[in-house]
Amino acid sequence: MADSEYTVYALSPGTVVKKLVKEGDEVKRRQLLYVINNTAPAARLDAANITYEKAREDVSSGSRILNDLKLAMQNANIKFSNDSLQYLRLKNLWDQNVGTKTALDNAETQYRVSLNEKKSAREKYYSTLNDLNVSLKNAQSNMASAKNDLSNYLIRAQSNGTVYQMMKEKGEAVRANEAMVLIGKSADRLIKLAVDQQDINLVRPGQQVLLKTDATGDKIYEAKVVKVYPTMNEADQTFRVDAVFAGQNAQPFIHTSVEANIVIEKKQQALVIRVKSILNGDSVRIKYGSKIKAVPVKIGIHTLDEVEIVSGIDEHSEVVESSSDK
Numbered sequence: 001m002a003d004s005e006y007t008v009y010a011l012s013p014g015t016v017v018k019k020l021v022k023e024g025d026e027v028k029r030r031q032l033l034y035v036i037n038n039t040a041p042a043a044r045l046d047a048a049n050i051t052y053e054k055a056r057e058d059v060s061s062g063s064r065i066l067n068d069l070k071l072a073m074q075n076a077n078i079k080f081s082n083d084s085l086q087y088l089r090l091k092n093l094w095d096q097n098v099g100t101k102t103a104l105d106n107a108e109t110q111y112r113v114s115l116n117e118k119k120s121a122r123e124k125y126y127s128t129l130n131d132l133n134v135s136l137k138n139a140q141s142n143m144a145s146a147k148n149d150l151s152n153y154l155i156r157a158q159s160n161g162t163v164y165q166m167m168k169e170k171g172e173a174v175r176a177n178e179a180m181v182l183i184g185k186s187a188d189r190l191i192k193l194a195v196d197q198q199d200i201n202l203v204r205p206g207q208q209v210l211l212k213t214d215a216t217g218d219k220i221y222e223a224k225v226v227k228v229y230p231t232m233n234e235a236d237q238t239f240r241v242d243a244v245f246a247g248q249n250a251q252p253f254i255h256t257s258v259e260a261n262i263v264i265e266k267k268q269q270a271l272v273i274r275v276k277s278i279l280n281g282d283s284v285r286i287k288y289g290s291k292i293k294a295v296p297v298k299i300g301i302h303t304l305d306e307v308e309i310v311s312g313i314d315e316h317s318e319v320v321e322s323s324s325d326k
Helices: 039-058 064-095 101-151
Strands: 006-009 014-019 032-036 154-156 161-166 179-184 191-196 208-213 221-233 238-245 258-263 272-274 283-288 291-296 298-302 306-311
Touching (some): 032 179, 039 101, 191 258, 238 258
Antiparallel strands (some): 006 179, 208 258, 221 238, 272 306, 283 291, 298 306
16 A cells, blocks of 8 residues: 555535546645535635624724714713713802702703713723624634635645545535545555464564565565554454565555565575474374384474474475375
């Protein structure tokens, strides 16, 4: 498989209106790959933008609403100032036994009304300002949400790499969470192996791997183990082992079946017989003239098909196998 391989999925349903890359293209992170039909979310974004601009204008220095309230607050301040001066003037005269009680009472009443109007105008201005700021924040949130909704219709690459598969053509329908594009690193290949749990303790990073693929026939590739995963796949009782090609011999195809041998030990000039020739794991049958005798042996390293004989027989011994094993 391609190294760092990943699939890009559609987040929203629709119809493909633009296909902007093809298989084999190099893409950059955030590059646009597909455009899905987005008339409705685009309209919602336009409406959200209009609402946001209106809300921003309402809290700006040129806001008609706030300027009207500022003017009302200024008028209330002026009126209160005049009424309070009038009330104080008449009160001072009354203290000097000048004027009438009715005129003083009327002036006091007008003073208190003006005071309340001043407070009311101020509270209305700041209450409206607070409401407009809340409306602006809501408009910002709605606009961000509309932008996010619209972005769900724009399929982008999540990282740099090569496009290996485009799964939709222009005009095709797309379902939410449907696979759209397969991307991976351009030249790097990762070999994903499944190793039986009985053998996993023999595998280490750095070991040599010899493998063949279904796509390239009998050609043998050389690789090395780079990672051994600690968790067993309970479905097939195997452990995942990753390997990478050695040198520049990586084959160009991905998702092909692989048959691999991990080299855990090497010996030169080893005496080797077939695994099926071993009896009970510790002896073989040897022909001595016309007789056949079971001989104990000590075995060394082995593969699935062959086993090393360390002692017990030599290269001149004639091993006898049953007819079913031949």
